[in-house]
Amino acid sequence: MFGLYNVKKNAYTTKPPVFVSHLKDNPNDSSHLLLLNQAAHQWLLPFVYHSLMFTSSQKLAKFHAAHDVPAERMSERLKLVHNLWIGAEPSNAKRRLSGDLTYASSAWPVTIITRLLLMCGSLERFTLLNFNQNDWEKLENAVPASLKYLSMGPIHGPFRIANLSKDSQLQQFTSISTFMRDDEVRDLVMHPTLKSFRRLSEAIDTDTLAKFAAEQVECVSDSVTLKEYNIAICLRPRSLFDAYSLIDQVENKLRENTQDSRVFVSTIPDRYWSDVVHEEYLSVRLGMFGALVSSVVL
Numbered sequence: 150m151f152g153l154y155n156v157k158k159n160a161y162t163t164k165p166p167v168f169v170s171h172l173k174d175n176p177n178d179s180s181h182l183l184l185l186n187q188a189a190h191q192w193l194l195p196f197v198y199h200s201l202m203f204t205s206s207q208k209l210a211k212f213h214a215a216h217d218v219p220a221e222r223m224s225e226r227l228k229l230v231h232n233l234w235i236g237a238e239p240s241n242a243k244r245r246l247s248g249d250l251t252y253a254s255s256a257w258p259v260t261i262i263t264r265l266l267l268m269c270g271s272l273e274r275f276t277l278l279n280f281n282q283n284d285w286e287k288l289e290n291a292v293p294a295s296l297k298y299l300s301m302g303p304i305h306g307p308f309r310i311a312n313l314s315k316d317s318q319l320q321q322f323t324s325i326s327t328f329m330r331d332d333e334v335r336d337l338v339m340h341p342t343l344k345s346f347r348r349l350s351e352a353i354d355t356d357t358l359a360k361f362a363a364e365q366v367e368c369v370s371d372s373v374t375l376k377e378y379n380i381a382i383c384l385r386p387r388s389l390f391d392a393y394s395l396i397d398q399v400e401n402k403l404r405e406n407t408q409d410s411r412v413f414v415s416t417i418p419d420r421y422w423s424d425v426v427h428e429e430y431l432s433v434r435l436g437m438f439g440a441l442v443s444s445v446v447l
Contacts (some may be wrong), residue, residue: 165326175204176434191338198229204238204248206256213261216268221369227268232433234373235262236278239423250274252304259284266291276426278325282306289313300426304350308332321345325422328361335368337426338375349422352392359395359414363402363404366412378412386419 203209216223238250249256257280265273272293277300280288284305292299294314301308302325310319319342326349337346348362362380369378380399384392399412417425 154262174404176200194226195229196438198226198333199437200232201235201311202234202238202429202430204234204236204250206249206258209258209261211267213258214263217264224268225390227265228271230269230272231274231426232274232437233269234276234277234278234430236276236280239421239427243368246314250279251282252432254279257284259287263288263291264275266293269293271295274428274430276300277305278318278423278426279303280305292317294318297321299323300349300429301325303422308335310343311336317321321347323347323349323426325349325426328358329365331365331368334365335371336353338369338372345376345379347376347381349381349383349425351383351422352388354391359399360402363399363414364406366403366407366409367411369407369412376411378381378409379414380414381417381424381425382414383417383420383425385421392416426440 167268170366203212204290216227218224219319236250266275266288270293275292275296275298277288280301282304283306285301289312292313294316295318296313297318297320299319299321300323302323304325305327307357308322308324309331310317313319319340320339321344324347334346348359350358350362352359359380359382366375366378369375380403382392382396382399396414403412403414
């Protein structure tokens with residue numbers, strides 16, 4: 150259907166073609182849309198590449214094979230990538246993560262991910278889920294300096310901004326369901342570029358992570374650049390656990406350790422942590438469509 154769509158050379162300068170709206174709602178159809186004529190093809194590229202989601206090792210391998218080639222026109226496209234998701238995707242049917250990129254799975258193509266990161270020189274947002282904590286150090290040097298927002302977990306490896314590019318612009322780090330050492334936390338809150346540090350977890354009866362995070366906040370008072378240290382607790386849908394009792398305990402523990410107003414507890418009702426990061430990825434992707442279409446129309 151889309152391969153036969155006849156677009157005049159300058160049609161896109163008057164109003165966005167209907168296939169942009171289609172791509173917005175159907176990201177998996179991008180390969181078909183790129184079969185359009187050359188004018189439409191070039192116009193569509195920013196929409197296709199801005200936000201990429203890889204939920205399986207097969208998708209990563211195919212994408213890498215198509216782009217890590219001598220033909221510069223293919224590798225140059227990766228400079229259009231701003232929002233990247235690697236890891237399993239939330240399944241609305243069973244609230245499970247779909248794909249073979251599960252925690253500690255042997256399916257993870259670490260070398261391919263490293264090469265992709267090295268080529269995504271304009272990347273601003275990166276969500277990495279279920280990545281083996283022992284493999285994180287293999288990716289650190291590949292993270293582009295342009296990255297501003299990083300969400301990682303659960304149980305991610307030791308994280309220090311200093312181990313990323315020396316020109317790192319990281320502004321927000323979300324640690325998902327992970328216990329971090331005191332020295333890691335201090336390194337983060339004291340880094341001059343970091344503005345927001347979020348500890349994301351779920352309210353369950355075995356959860357001690359949020360309480361532990363509340364005990365690591367004293368160092369925030371030493372930072373002059375950090376704007377917020379957010380202990381974000383997701384309240385699972387239909388959960389019978391007394392989440393508010395846990396929240397009270399976390400808040401009490403928090404105020405025992407600091408009175409800094411930049412440190413706070415927030416709650417996210419009727420959400421799993423996977424919902425939260427997925428919705429954030431989608432929000433950035435959908436926001437891009439409005440911004441790019443407006444810039445072309447204007």
